[in-house]
Structure formats: C-alpha cells, structure tokens
Amino acid sequence: MLSLTHFAKSYHNRLVIQVPDWQLPAGIHWVKGTNGSGKTTLFRSIAGMLPFDGQIVLNGQWDCRRHPVPYRLRVNYSEAEPALPGFLTAWELIQWVGTAKQASGMQIDELIDAFGIRDFMKTPVGTYSSGMLKKTSLVIGFLGDPLLILLDEPLVTLDQQATETVSRLIRRYHEQGVSFLLSSHQDFNLTSLPVQSVWRVQEQTLTQEPLTSGPV
Amino acid sequence: MTGILTKVLTRTIVKPFYEQNAGLLAVVFLIAGSFLRAIEHITLAEVAIRTHFVLAIYIGIWAIYGFHTTRFAARVLHDEPFLHHLRLIPVPTQWLVLVLTQLQLLLPVLVYAGFVATMAINAGIWLSLTVILLAIAALATWPLIWYTRILRNPATERFSGKLGSWFSQRFTTPYLFFFLRYLLSRQPVLLLLTKTGTLLVLLGLAALYPTDDYDLRLFGLGGLLAALAHITIVYRLYQFEHESLVLYRNLPVSILRRLLRYMIQIAVLLLPEAILLVRYRPHDQSLTAMLSIWAFALSLTLLEFSLLFKRHRLPDELFPALFWLLIGGFFAIMYQLPVWLLAGSGWLTASILFIRYYPQSVWETR
Numbered sequence: 001m002l003s004l005t006h007f008a009k010s011y012h013n014r015l016v017i018q019v020p021d022w023q024l025p026a027g028i029h030w031v032k033g034t035n036g037s038g039k040t041t042l043f044r045s046i047a048g049m050l051p052f053d054g055q056i057v058l059n060g061q062w063d064c065r066r067h068p069v070p071y072r073l074r075v076n077y078s079e080a081e082p083a084l085p086g087f088l089t090a091w092e093l094i095q096w097v098g099t100a101k102q103a104s105g106m107q108i109d110e111l112i113d114a115f116g117i118r119d120f121m122k123t124p125v126g127t128y129s130s131g132m133l134k135k136t137s138l139v140i141g142f143l144g145d146p147l148l149i150l151l152d153e154p155l156v157t158l159d160q161q162a163t164e165t166v167s168r169l170i171r172r173y174h175e176q177g178v179s180f181l182l183s184s185h186q187d188f189n190l191t192s193l194p195v196q197s198v199w200r201v202q203e204q205t206l207t208q209e210p211l212t213s214g215p216v
Numbered sequence: 217m218t219g220i221l222t223k224v225l226t227r228t229i230v231k232p233f234y235e236q237n238a239g240l241l242a243v244v245f246l247i248a249g250s251f252l253r254a255i256e257h258i259t260l261a262e263v264a265i266r267t268h269f270v271l272a273i274y275i276g277i278w279a280i281y282g283f284h285t286t287r288f289a290a291r292v293l294h295d296e297p298f299l300h301h302l303r304l305i306p307v308p309t310q311w312l313v314l315v316l317t318q319l320q321l322l323l324p325v326l327v328y329a330g331f332v333a334t335m336a337i338n339a340g341i342w343l344s345l346t347v348i349l350l351a352i353a354a355l356a357t358w359p360l361i362w363y364t365r366i367l368r369n370p371a372t373e374r375f376s377g378k379l380g381s382w383f384s385q386r387f388t389t390p391y392l393f394f395f396l397r398y399l400l401s402r403q404p405v406l407l408l409l410t411k412t413g414t415l416l417v418l419l420g421l422a423a424l425y426p427t428d429d430y431d432l433r434l435f436g437l438g439g440l441l442a443a444l445a446h447i448t449i450v451y452r453l454y455q456f457e458h459e460s461l462v463l464y465r466n467l468p469v470s471i472l473r474r475l476l477r478y479m480i481q482i483a484v485l486l487l488p489e490a491i492l493l494v495r496y497r498p499h500d501q502s503l504t505a506m507l508s509i510w511a512f513a514l515s516l517t518l519l520e521f522s523l524l525f526k527r528h529r530l531p532d533e534l535f536p537a538l539f540w541l542l543i544g545g546f547f548a549i550m551y552q553l554p555v556w557l558l559a560g561s562g563w564l565t566a567s568i569l570f571i572r573y574y575p576q577s578v579w580e581t582r
Contacts, residue, residue, distance in 0.1 A: 049465040051576040065575070073468035085394065085460040087401040089384050096391050100467040122385050140463070 001026040001179050002046070002148060007054035009041050016041045019054075019206050027196030028170065028180045032209070037201040039183040040080055043150045046181070047077035058147060073101065078141025080152035080183070082133050086126025090117055090136040093125070094143070101144030111139045114165050130157040138162075142169060149173065150181045167193060218313055221305070225317040228296060229289045233321055236288075238532035239447035240410065241324065246444070246542055258335070265336040265344040274332065275351045278325045280412075284405040285321035286359040293366045300370040314363050318356050326352065394461065395453050395481055403452060410449055414442040415492055422496035432505055435493065436549040436558075439509040442489050443516035443545075444538055449485065450517060451531050453478075454524045458579035475570050482517050489513060508555040515562025516545065522569035525577040 004022040008015065017038035033039045045052045048064050048071060056064040062071040084093060098108050112118050115135040125133065134157045141149055154166050170180055170193055182195075198209045234241070248257075264270045293299050302310055319326065329352050336345040389397055399407045421438045424430070457464060469477075490510045497506045523537055548558055 044462075047466045049462055051578055068575075069468040069470050071468075072466055075466070077463070077466050079463070083460055083462060085398060085456070087397055088389065088394065092384075092389050095388050096394075097463065097467065100469060123381070124384065 001059060002181075003055075003057045003060070004046075005055045005057075007045070007052060007056065009038070009045055009050065009052045015204050017201060017204050017206075022206060024179075024181075025196070026177070026179045028174055028182065028193055030195050030198045031181060031183045031201060031206075032185075032198065033183070033201035038204065039201050040152055042201060042206075043077065043152050043181065043183060046148075047075055047150055048072050049077070073144065074147040075150070076101065076141050076144065076146040076148070077150045078137045078152065078154060080156065082137035084125045084133070084136070087124050089124055090121040090128075090132075090139070093136065094121070094139055097140045098143045101146075103143040103145075107143065108139075111142050114169065115139055115162060131159060131162070134158055135162060138166060142173065146178060148179045148181065152183050153185070154182060155184055155186045218309055218316075221302070221309070221313040222316050225299075225313060226320060228299065229292045229317055230320045232292070233285060233288050235530055235532050236451075237284075237406075237448060238530075239451055239534050239538065240406070240445070242535045242538055243441075243444045243447060244324075244413075246538065257331075261332045261335045262339070264332055265339060265341050271344060271347060275347070278329065278351065278355060280405065280409060281325055282322060282355040282359075284409060285318070286362060287405055289317065289321065289359065290362050290366055293363055294370075297370070300367060303367040303370075310364075310367075311360055314360055315356055318359050322352075322355055325355065391464075392477060392480055392484070395456055396484060398456050398460075399449065399452070403449075406448060406452070410445055411488060414445045414489060417441050417445075418489060418492050419496065422492075422498070425498050432501060432509070432555065433549050433552065435501075435506065435509045436512065436555055437546070439489075439513035439555075440516065440542065440545040440549065442486070443513045443520065444542060446485065446517050447520055447534060447538060448531070450482070450521045451524065451534070453481065454521065455579070471571050471574060474574065475567060478521060478570070479514075479518060482521065483514055486510065486514055486517065505555070508559060511559040512555050512562065515559045515566060516541065518566040519562050519569070522566040522573070525573040526569060528577065528579060 002022075002024040004019045007017075007019040007022070009017050019042075031039055031042070041050065044050045046056055046064075048068065058064075058071055058074055061067075062074065064071050094108060094112070097103075112121060115138060117132065117135050117139065120128065120132055121136075125136065128136070138151070138154060141151060141154075151166075151170075155163050158166065170182075174180065174194070195211065198211055199206050200209050264274050293302075302313075329348055333345055333348045336342070336348065418435075418438045421434055425434055490507070493506045493510055494503065497503065520537075520541070545558075549555075
C-alpha cells in the first residue's frame with residue numbers, strides 16, 4: 001500500500017529519520033516513539049507537507065513528488081497539535097479542505113455530527129479548547145475518499161465519547177479499504193482496533209515490534 | 217533585576233519585532249537614503265519645526281509606528297504565559313522595564329525625532345521642541361496602560377467582535393481571501409502603513425509628473441518602490457502559509473494552480489495601486505502604459521515571494537536581495553527598457569523560481 005525507498009529527512013543537516021526500505025501493506029499500523037523521535041516528521045513527509053530525500057509511493061501508482069495531485073487526494077493527515085489560523089472558523093477550514101479533497105456535503109455533515117462540533121464550528125478557531133481543535137483536525141483528516149489516513153496522536157486531549165468516535169470511524173473506514181498510520185502514546189490495543197503491525201521510531205530509523213509488547 | 221528583565225523583554229519582544237519588520241524598515245531607509253538628499257532632509261525638518269501642521273503630520277506618523285510596536289508587544293505579552301510573571305514584581309520596576317522596552321521599539325522614531333529636535337534647538341524654536349519631547353514621552357509611556365491591563369488580566373479570551381461574529385455565522389471565506397483576513401485581523405497597522413506609504417508615493421509622483429518633462433519612467437520608479445514596500449507583507453504571506461496553513465501542502469492542488477492562487481492574492485493586495493494609477497493617469501499616457509506599471513510592480517512583488525522559497529531566510533536577511541532588486545530595477549527603468557518586457561521577465565523569473573523551489577521549501581526555525 002505504501003512504500004518508502006531511500007527515505008531520509010534532515011533539519012539543518014541533522015538527520016532526523018532515515019528509512020532505507022519500508023513496504024507497508026494495507027491495514028492499520030501503529031507507529032510508536034518517544035517525544036522528538038521523528039514520528040511527526042515521518043507523518044508530515046508521507047503527507048507531502050515536508051520535502052525529503054528518497055521516494056514515497058502509494059499503491060505502487062502514485063509517487064508523492066511525480067503525482068502530487070492524485071497522491072494528495074488519497075493521503076489525508078490529521079495533526080498532533082493542529083496549527084490553524086485562529087481567525088477562521090472550523091466550518092471555513094472544513095469547507096476548504098473538503099472541497100479540495102472532493103468530500104460530499106453529506107460526508108461533511110456526518111463527520112461534523114460524529115465529532116459533535118456543530119455548536120461551535122462557526123466561531124473562530126482561536127477561541128477553541130485543545131479538545132475542540134483536535135476534533136476539528138480529526139474531521140479534516142477523514143474528509144474525501146482517501147486510501148491512507150495519517151492520524152498523529154489522534155486520542156490526545158479527547159474526551160471518552162470522542163475517543164470512541166475515532167475508534168468507530170477508523171474501524172468503519174478500514175472496512176471500506178482505507179489504511180491507517182497511527183501514532184500514539186496511548187495503547188491502541190485497549191481500543192480493540194485490528195492493528196496489523198507496530199513500528200518504533202528510534203535511533204533515526206524504523207524498527208518493527210511484536211504486536212502486544214513494549215512501552216509506548 | 218531590571219537588567220535581567222529588560223534583557224528578557226528585549227529577546228522576546230524587541231528582537232522579534234525588528235526581525236519581523238526588517239523588510240519594511242529597510243525599504244523606508246532605502247527610500248529615504250536614495251531619493252532624498254541630506255539637504256532635502258534638513259529642509260523638511262526645518263519646515264516641520266516652523267509649521268504646526270507639518271509637525272502634526274510627523275507626530276501622526278510616529279504615533280502610527282508607535283501603535284504598530286505597541287500592538288506587537290501586547291500580542292507577545294498576551295500569548296507568552298511566562299511573561300505574565302512580570303505582574304509579580306514591584307510596580308515601579310515593572311513600569312521601568314516596560315518603558316525601556318517601548319523605547320527600544322521606538323528607536324527609529326527616537327533617532328529621527330532627535331534630529332528634528334536638534335534642528336529646533338539650533339533655530340531656537342522652543343515650542344516645537346517642547347511638542348516633540350512631549351510627543352515622545354507620550355509614545356513611550358501610554359502603552360503602559362495597555363501592557364498593564366494585559367498583565368492584570370492574563371489569558372483573556374479573544375473575541376472577533378460583533379461584526380466578525382456576524383460575518384463568520386453567515387459567510388465562508390474562500391481560500392484566496394484567508395491571507396487578506398489575516399492581515400485585516402492580525403496585521404492591520406502593517407497593512408495601513410504599507411498601503412499609506414505606497415499610495416502616497418504614487419500620488420506624489422502623479423502630482424510631480426506634469427511639473428516637468430517626465431516620462432513613464434517616473435511611474436516605473438513608483439512601481440518599483442511600491443513592490444519593495446510590500447516585502448514585509450509578502451514575508452507575512454510566506455510565514456502565514458508555513459505556520460498556520462501548513463495543511464495546504466497536503467491538499468491536492470497542482471503547482472501551477474498554487475502559483476496562480478498566490479498571483480491572485482498578491483494582485484488583490486496591489487489593487488489599490490492599480491486603481492490609483494488608472495485614476496491619476498496623465499493625459500499623455502495610455503491606460504495600457506499605466507497598467508504595464510502595475511503589472512511590473514506585481515511581477516516584482518511575486519518575485520520577492522518566490523525568492524523566499526529558494527532558501528529560508530529571516531526577515532532581516534532580506535536586505536541584500538532588496539538592495540539588488542532596487543538597483544537592478546532602477547537601472548532597468550532608467551535605461552528605458554520597455555515596462556511590459558520588465559514585467560514579463562519578472563513574472564517568468566518568479567514563476568520558474570516558484571515551480572523549482574516551492575516543493576522543497578520548509579520553514580526552519582533557528
């Protein structure tokens with residue numbers, strides 16, 4: 001489903017993460033790592049938001065660089081700490097991303113109701129709590145018809161109900177053929193999601209871990 | 217304690233202010249240094265100390281700059297919770313460090329006001345001197361009211377106001393106007409200063425044109441200055457997209473469409489200049505000729521924007537690029553190269569740079 005070849009990302013000539021070869025099958029995959037290990041950098045690179053060395057290809061068809069439009073149409077991203085313009089409303093941002101990702105009005109409505117953001121979605125983002133901001137970012141992450149959704153710390157700052165909504169949506173989208181890359185300090189085993197593989201970002205690379213072990 | 221506190225405020229408020237406004241200040245210095253000779257500066261100052269109306273204009277400009285600095289400092293004080301600890305120190309010390317900080321922010325005004333005040337002393341015009349000193353004292357101290365209010369009421373919620381709220385409930389802003397809304401809500405003084413400056417320059421040139429045997433090159437220089445004066449706004453667009461709209465890079469939009477969207481945003485920003493050029497078109501210049509000046513200014517502004525993607529620079533590192541743009545533009549205009557050709561070359565270069573460097577660019581904090 002996703003392949004990274006000779007992938008490397010550096011900041012100021014300091015290597016953050018390097019992945020010589022990573023072939024990820026369709027499914028739900030969990031990426032672990034300590035703070036600052038490079039998870040977000042990896043996710044942002046896969047989302048096409050950061051320049052990188054190497055190659056990222058989706059489904060053997062869409063290269064992140066050579067096919068920027070079809071690739072981005074199929075790869076969605078929800079940020080760990082959403083940085084959104086404080087003067088815009090969630091509704092404006094959702095409309096903007098939804099239009100670009102070719103989301104239907106019905107899908108937008110469903111996601112808004114699923115995360116319960118209708119009451120505040122027409123007030124500026126700058127007035128939101130961290131939980132409201134996170135829900136907005138999650139709605140954005142599920143828009144359109146993606147093949148891969150990257151959820152960076154999707155459960156952080158969420159209440160119990162929203163956590164269940166995220167799990168339910170991941171399961172539903174997964175049944176429809178959507179793959180997920182999740183990064184979290186919380187244990188996804190507790191959410192009973194069918195996690196297919198677990199990876200750890202450490203020492204500037206990715207290593208696979210057994211499904212049920214290790215500290216987060 | 218005062219020294220340490222002043223140092224903290226210098227690093228958190230003064231330094232970032234000058235870094236972020238380096239482009240605008242550089243353009244002001246370039247214009248003041250290249251288009252006005254020393255004798256003309258002295259003449260202007262002499263007029264100011266002898267004419268109350270002109271002195272009032274001077275003080276008005278200083279006040280707008282002062283408001284710009286205060287707004288910036290107030291935002292930092294509001295957004296940085298660790299600065300709220302200033303509330304815990306004795307009030308006299310608190311006021312002292314805040315005034316010292318404000319004086320540092322007012323440095324360009326202090327230097328120029330010092331020059332005008334010296335002229336007033338030499339001429340023995342004590343009323344003007346007193347007015348200048350009182351104005352500076354007011355500019356250095358009135359922000360205390362604002363700053364103290366923030367420190368006494370930390371973490372207040374920001375409201376968009378009744379108009380903003382009404383607008384948000386009824387309308388959806390298209391992407392092309394995100395940045396314009398950012399400027400209007402977050403940087404209104406920067407927008408006002410830039411627009412006032414460029415429109416005054418163009419108006420002045422339009423008034424100057426019929427007084428001698430000038431040709432289109434005069435407006436060409438105006439277009440060049442207007443483009444350079446927009447550098448800080450262009451930098452804000454670059455910063456805004458990297459910091460608050462990083463998600464845009466994940467959206468399925470082709471590079472050409474992205475370029476077109478930035479062109480439209482910059483064209484909208486320069487619309488007042490287009491209207492002014494058309495409205496004050498000299499009788500011997502065609503509409504096409506005046507629009508070519510606008511297209512030239514637009515191409516240079518777009519070129520400034522595209523250059524930012526080549527290598528991430530801090531605002532104060534833009535000065536060399538601005539200098540060469542000014543010199544190159546000046547000679548190209550004075551050697552009578554056709555303005556449409558200059559505009560076309562600018563657009564082409566800007567487009568090539570954008571397509572080449574946009575996908576590789578990244579905002580790297582140091």
